[in-house]
Each structure stands twice: as C-alpha cells, then as structure tokens.
Amino acid sequence: RGVDIAHMPPARLARHVAYVPQEHRQPFPFLVRDMVLMGRSPHMSGWFRTRKKDADIAAEAMERIGIGALADAACNQLSGGQRQLVLIARAMAQQTPLILLDEPTSALDFRNQLAVWKVLREVADQGVAVLVCCHDPNHILWFCDRAALLHEGSLVAEGSVKEALTQDMLQAVYGKECVRISTPSIDMVCPQRAER
CATH class of the missing domain: 3.40.50.300 (P-loop containing nucleotide triphosphate hydrolases)
Incomplete structure (x- = not known):
C-alpha cells in the first residue's frame, strides 16, 4: 500500500x-x-x-x-x-x-x-x-497459485506454479534425481528410482 x-x-x-x-x-x-x-x-x-x-x-x-x-x-x-x-x-x-x-x-x-x-x-x-x-515442492504444487523458486540465494523462477515448477527448474534446484509426474488426478515431484 x-x-x-x-x-x-x-x-x-x-x-x-x-x-x-x-x-x-x-x-x-x-x-x-x-x-x-x-x-x-x-x-x-x-x-x-x-x-x-x-x-x-x-x-x-x-x-x-x-x-x-x-x-x-x-x-x-x-x-x-x-x-x-x-x-x-x-x-x-x-x-x-x-x-x-x-x-x-x-x-x-x-x-x-x-x-x-x-x-x-x-x-x-x-x-x-x-x-x-x-x-516441499509437492505442497506448492497441490495448494498454491504462484511460486518463486530459489536456489543458492538467487531467484531462478517465478510465476504460476505450472510456470515456475517445471521439470527443468526442479532438476536445476533439486538435482537430476527428481522428476515431476502429472496425471489427470495428481501432480507431484518424486525421486527417480535408482538403478539396481
């Protein structure tokens, strides 16, 4: 104001x-x-x-x-x-x-x-x-309208949750081990399964 x-x-x-x-x-x-x-x-x-x-x-x-x-x-x-x-x-x-x-x-x-x-x-x-x-990016995906993604003290993405929490941005921040999964009923970030 x-x-x-x-x-x-x-x-x-x-x-x-x-x-x-x-x-x-x-x-x-x-x-x-x-x-x-x-x-x-x-x-x-x-x-x-x-x-x-x-x-x-x-x-x-x-x-x-x-x-x-x-x-x-x-x-x-x-x-x-x-x-x-x-x-x-x-x-x-x-x-x-x-x-x-x-x-x-x-x-x-x-x-x-x-x-x-x-x-x-x-x-x-x-x-x-x-x-x-x-x-926890899942809480943001499930309940928020907008997001600002920070990494090492810098703003790397901002906008709607869909715009800010892209697969590329999430991997840049959390590492290549994470993947964003989207289905008609759920949108979430999960760790990728390690090779056995």
Missing part, C-alpha cells in the same frame, strides 16, 4: 501482517487459548480488556486448525507439531490481510500437513494473501 514497513509502528504492522516462524520455544506455561488470543492483541486496547468477540475469534481459529481440544493445555508442554498448530491458529486469529509462514508444516505428520495446507488454501480463497516458505 505504499508504506515503508521499516517506519511503521509495531502495533500498526501487526494489524497488517501475521508471522508464523518455523519453530518457537515457549518457556512460559501460557495456555493454548491465551497464546492464540495473543493474536488478537493488535485489535485490543489492552491485554486485560479481552472482548467476547476476540475470545470467539480465537476459539474459531483453534477449532479450524484442529486444536480446540488443546485450549487448556500449557504451550510449553506441547509437541513441536502442536506448537506449530498453535502459532498458525494465532496468526489466523490476528485477521490480517497478509500471513507469512516459514515452513508451517515441518513438524507435522502427513495428515496434519494436509489439513493445515487445506486451511491455508481456504484462507487464501477468502482474500488473505498467504506467503509461505516451503521446501
């Missing part, structure tokens, strides 16, 4: 951008519900002035990401994957026009990876810009 974020006050920036780090160690025993509710802080006039609306938004984010049952658990007692889900729910509760995520599913099992990516896709379909750093 033409504003240099380096000069934007943090509270204002937090109303525009939510960030999910790859990993976050929580030394304090905050409850999951409180951690997710912290995502509402840019919209509150003070931490002790929680409105019902804020609590409802946080509860909805927890349910949507599948951690409603963990609401009363202490964050510092959760697994790495559960902590990732809490951070994603917190970002969703923040209700910003842009969410930045760094490897949001790296600590999750395959079922939860797919569940998170489906929710992120739904959020994007609702008009939120979702920008994800991801090392």
